[in-house]
Amino acid sequence: MAGIEAQAPAGLSAPRVVRPAVPWCQRAVARTVFYHLAVGVTCFFMLYPILWLVGSSFKPPDEIWTNQTAIIPNEFYPQNYPNGWAGFGGISFTTFYRNSLFYATLGTILSVSASSVVAYGFARVRFRGRRIWFAVMLVTLMLPTQVQIIPQYIVFKQLGWLNTFYPLLLPRIGGSAFFIFMIIQFIRSIPVDLDEAAMIDGASKFGIFLRVILPQLTPAIITAAIFSFYWTWDEFLVPLIYLNSPELYLVSLALRTFSDPSGQTDWGAIFAMSALSLLPVFVIFISFQRYLVEGISTTGLKG
Amino acid sequence: MAAATLTKGKRRRKSNFGQDNLVGYLFIGPWLIAFFLFTFIPISVSLLLSFTDYNVLANSGDFIGLDNFQRMFFEDRRYWRSVNATVKYVVFSVPLRLVFALAVAMLLNTYRRGVGVYRAAFYAPSIIGGSIAVAVMWREIFGNDGLVNFTLNLLGIEGPNWLGRPETAIWTLIILAAWQFGSPMLIFLAGLKNIPKHLYESAEIDGANSLQRFLRITLPMLTPIIFFNLIMQLISGFMVFTQAFIVTQGRPLDTTLFYALYVYRRAFEQNEMGYASAMAWVMLMVIAVLTAFVFRSSSYWVHYEADEGT
Amino acid sequence: MNRTRVLLILFSIVVLVLPSLSLTAQDMTEVRISWWGSQNRHDRTIATIELYEELNPDIDIVYEFQGWRDHWTKLSTQAAGGELPDIMQHDYARIEEWVANGLLMPLDGYLESGVIDTMNISDSSLAGGMVDGQMYGINLGNNSEVFTLDTDAFAAAGIELPPLDWTWTQFEDIANAINEALGIHGIGVLTSDQLWKSQYMGCCDQWAYAADGMSLGYEDDQPLIDYYNMLLRLQESGGMQSYEDSVARGDQGVEAQLIVTQEAAMAYHWSNQIVAVWTASGEDRNFVMYPIPRPEGGQSQNYIKPSMFFSITSQAEQPDEAAAFIDWFVNSVEANEILAAERGVPISSVVREALLPNLGAAQAEMFNYLGIIEMDNSPIRPADPAAHADVINNVFGPEFVEPVMYGMISPEEAASYLREEANRILGAQ
Known part of the structure; x- marks a missing residue:
């Protein structure tokens, strides 16, 4: 790890480009080679689980357990994919993907936008009871869902919302405590001078939020969106309890519905569908992550 | 002196960056509504249930005072094993995850070619989720001739039967947690991006070397994010569930029986929701005290640009 | 610019995939059923249900299925909420606990009236579903x-x-x-x-x-x-x-x-x-x-153990229709040709006979083995205590x-x- 520690600050080398390049040249090349070598090898270990999963998803049924450690199957068996995609009794993964994409997208938008608004309230507006409500919000994170499930089920039953997406989506109108707290921390590292300047110009609190704070929160919001999408995509306990009709099942639920410890299980199909289910999460990550580094930071008091 | 400036400061802000109850409640309104509609009742009910012997299937229970607490503290040996496993996990996994996450975030916060690919790779173990295929995969990796022992073999070390030995099983889960440092890493990356570049430029003009720049600029500017990650890792460390649930199921000899897993089992395998709720509330108290402690300490080491006193 | 495009794409996904948030009930008798299993069992059970609906156009069988562990998490939550389905798949190790809490309905009436026909079923195959002298679960397959x-x-x-x-x-x-x-x-x-x-x-x-x-x-x-x-x-x-x-x-x-x-x-x-x-x-x-x-x-x-049961819950809204379905599920040769003994050897001798000629090697060995056990076994013991x-x-x-x-x-x-x-x-x- 020492190598990385020493290496780390060099990562922030962008401004150094202005220095005279010649004496640095050779060292820079060596550094680049070392960087890619170290990071590349580590990458293999990080990617191994996924490589193994994808490899196993192409193994025929009698090879899954008999040739377990291999990444590359002896016999290439793509049939696992159509077998898995077929789903259950005519309800295919087309349905599950449609439901999951709907839920994860809408859930993420609700969660992240509500969290930003609430976080701004906590971080920049001073009101009576602020600290107490903030503490209450944190405490809600500390109680396992498992002991809340049954009373919550009865509440939603009274509301007549069983077998719908409402119990999954509506609680998100208040944001999520995790994201609220995260965004608060980001807002608090933004200097107040800009707010005050805007205020003198006559902007309202909401105006400051929209025009001053929000643009500077892009990295935080992107991060929250990536997490929220993945967590929503992967969620199973709450969907399991509230979604009864197989037409409403999510990908996460369907994956758990493939196997029976005491009966016959098509492991190839499970591996195939598990590997495939990583794809949307990956796509979201790849397309969002570049906002975390590209372009010049708009932050700061420079101007 | 300090007190004087503080009150003075407060008064100044009050007048000009004003206290505004109505606006404040408008902003946090969505959260309050959702809290009272969907969270308040379940949480209060679970608190009430913790003083009863409520059984899910019977859908009834009697008030039994503090019996549940007496039972868990004095009569239930598995309870203490679960405490033991959880504390061990938190003590080792939280610092490991934070250090890995910060180190890798520093490493990947560059404009080099291919850095997006690397980020995806480092984030990959964190998104593979908790499906049954993943359970099989983790077992394969820590199995007798899996990836871990294969690598150790290359280094000339004979690896143990990781998941089968009571001494090593919990370490597989700690390693697994350290491996899945993707979420704190991303948050660090976002935090690094928010550090104004001009700070580095002026430090460079002053002739600071990279270690000095890290210690004087990066670290202090990042403290709000480090603070956030510390709190959240602490909370999620105590509530760790999925890894043990899918990979070890608490075995062997209850060395990986995490607290939340034991709560789940009492709640849904023995249907003892009253007892499970009591256990959950004890954990809540412990986490709350620890969190409060970290919050107290934050005034000594967390640096906010907008320091207007929470 | 880029940000707007991302938001636009996200928005269009939501609109495109927006599924109906709730399903409307049709004007038929609805029987709810819930089981655990793997893909193979889900496929076969759903196909059987579709056949039943074809034969009984006035019945709509609404089904839910999940993995083993999820089955119990979900069903005990439904029990506490008073939302149990009419028919649930049950397990020998858990049935007594559910009976003790009054969640299952005794089926003796349906056996006596012949709604559930036991003509071709031996007593030893049924005995596993008895709790305290009453029948609470119909065996779906013999196991040992x-x-x-x-x-x-x-x-x-x-x-x-x-x-x-x-x-x-x-x-x-x-x-x-x-x-x-x-x-x-x-x-x-x-x-x-x-x-x-x-x-x-x-x-x-x-x-x-x-x-x-x-x-x-x-x-x-x-x-x-x-x-x-x-x-x-x-x-x-x-x-x-x-x-x-x-x-x-x-x-x-x-x-x-x-x-x-x-x-x-x-x-x-x-x-x-x-x-x-x-x-x-x-x-x-x-x-x-x-x-x-x-x-x-x-x-x-x-001993011969029921692999699993169908039980009718005490919260059932259509117990009569549920019993009729269970009867068909156990006794119909057509149904069991689809089910293909996946839940164990069928308890009806008529069904067993009908399936014999089409068995694969593994299934033939299983049928043969249960024949051996039926000749020399110990009597089944009471279901496990709560x-x-x-x-x-x-x-x-x-x-x-x-x-x-x-x-x-x-x-x-x-x-x-x-x-x-x-x-x-x-x-x-």
């Missing part, structure tokens, strides 16, 4: 514990197949002989609570639990101690997989058994699982099914099996602790 032997491995080791009434002593010798000859294990771990429950049938005509379920059903710990001493010997010699190894591999389902990967020549499992074992091993392998070994001079340790899960999860596993197999305490010490704790839990129900 089995020792499956890999005949190719036996041949390679030069070991003769034992007689069907083999003893534990013979078993131990064979396991060790295989280990010596082939360098693989004789068998995987044999620490299942199921073997503990039937342990006392063979020697002493007793059962793990007393008839009233308020205490253990055996007085003498010695047979249990002897059995675990044998397991410790086998673990030491390699005749049996070490417990440590089994923990490391975990419960990964039937397909991961050592017999599949040819790391053992024998396997212990339920008879209906032979299909999964054979499929995962490959068609070219050869297996034969044997009863559980018995003590020297003792009787059979096997506190069974508590005893197994909190005492038998973590306080008995694990410390003994890891050599932390002696079988004697563990057996007496098991007795003490189990009696305390059972007595307090």
